[in-house]
Amino acid sequence: MASETLYDLKAISKKFTRGKETITIFESLDLQIKKGDFVAIMGPSGSGKTTLLNMLGGVDQPSGGEILFDGKRVDNLGEGDLARWRANNIGFIFQFYNLMPMLNAARNVELPLLLTKLNKKQRNQFVETALTLVGLADRAKHMPGEMSGGQQQRVAIARAIVSDPKLILCDEPTGDLDRTTADEILEMLQILNRDHGKTIVMVTHDPRAAKYAGRTLHLDKGAFVEREAEIV
């Protein structure tokens, strides 16, 4: 039976070797994220928040400890298994959108579906639903270069949710946007969390962005300082 805990990080450590020097990012870090959480991770540069996000996304692996996702260990998976696991469970939203410039909005959103067994017609239906959800159904044929930053990030959100992943990981999702557009994007994330039950983990520098999350974790010197944030 699946637990209510989506992520369970147990005594995670992460160390890098640079020349003869060993740099410790985390030492015995514990973290639990429940299904339906919207967690913001904040911290000064170099505090390890991006490293943590990478480990949550199966992009980087810890030096020690265990990561359990929905009750199953994922920190010891091989490269191929991790790729499949990411495809099935994680949606990514990047600071600079990371859209494929040669593909239109619909084809960008379709990318995660190419990893499924859905046929072309089914994929198009999913893409249309996702774009409608982010308010860009009428921009399906537009190329990324023809859209504003906010619109591109919404396409990226549609790409992140199109395959209905359990978790959405956001890396500074509003870092490249103006205030108004940033608020629109954050509200959209909030809707995905509140109305669609998506678990969201967001790394951000921006305290105003963090206020949209239900829970903010402050990472400093490899340890969390946790406090509840008000929902705006």
Added chain:
Amino acid sequence: MGSLLSQISAVVAMNIRSLPKRLWMSLAMVIASAVVVAILLAFLAMARGFEATLEGAGSDNVAIFTRSGSASEINSTVTREQVNLVGDAPGVLKEGNTPQVSAELYVILDGIKKSSQTEANLPLRGLDVTGVGMRKGFEIQQGRMFTPGTNEMVVGAGVASQFEGFSVGSELRFGKNVWTVVGIFGTGGNVFESEAWADAKVIQSLYNRGSSYQTIRARIESSASIDAIRDYIAQDPRLNLDVETEASFFAEQGKQLRYMAFFGLFISVVMALGALAGALNTMYTSVAERTGEIATLRALGFSNLSAFAGTLAEAMLLAAAGGLLGALAAFLLFDGMSASTLGGSFTQVVFSFELSTDLVARGMVMALVIGLLSGLFPAWRASRIPVVAAFRANG
């Protein structure tokens, strides 16, 4: 598997659609590949055309006799007595009581090549009507046949097209002798079209050859008669002659010039190495420019094999496009082009470049090898791009 194929095809399509971003570098790779293939095909077409010209001339039912040890017609001498003895050899055909034997002379004229305006050796063959009858596909294309006993000559179509002054009706002076061109003949594009022909007796007289000749041709029953003729020659000390079928004689001369194909291959391989260096640079740049895209796809769950295959396919596609372009250029520039080069008797052989589909296939293989080698290492690098690079991708 289906998913892997759709991943690979999606990545390949993306790479191809992003080519305009790398237009000049991609174009450089296409052109480099095209030049290598065009040069390779030019040499191969030249060698193929030259061989075809010589091989097409030889008949299995004609034996050619040369002085023992002489590698070519120009070095050979035969006497009237030997001509008569050859007429009695086993396997030599007769018409009535007359053996089908052609005693021939082979002297050199100076001609001016139209292409380079330089002097080059032209063969003037002395023969009679029996000898003319032994040439496959002989036809007078313009004018008429020379009249025996006169200073008239007919010239092959290759001579007329490649050398100055051999039009019908023109008078030409070679040394003290003045010749009139009375006709242009064809023999189906083979080596005889590179010759001028005149009456053997007139040449004997003008070139002080007495009653000697240089080669003997004889119609024989079949190529199997050669062994019996060799035995016949071996038993008669007056016949210090080599004999072989005309087909084998010209095929051997064609092989002597296979260096053309080897030289072409060598030049192409050297150029291919240069093209490879450029292509590698293009592909490494392509991978570097697509680092963010590749890492993003990997983050979304695409396999590293799709990144590998996408890059390799891009390289193969660019090289293949170059190969096709090179083959097209070679076809337009060289196919059917007439040229002349030094043949086995120190005289010019006029031949046409022949670009066939099997040669084009060889050119395409060369292009694909360039594509494969230039794509392999960058593709490996693409497959090793860390997924974390997606988080550093800017824009």
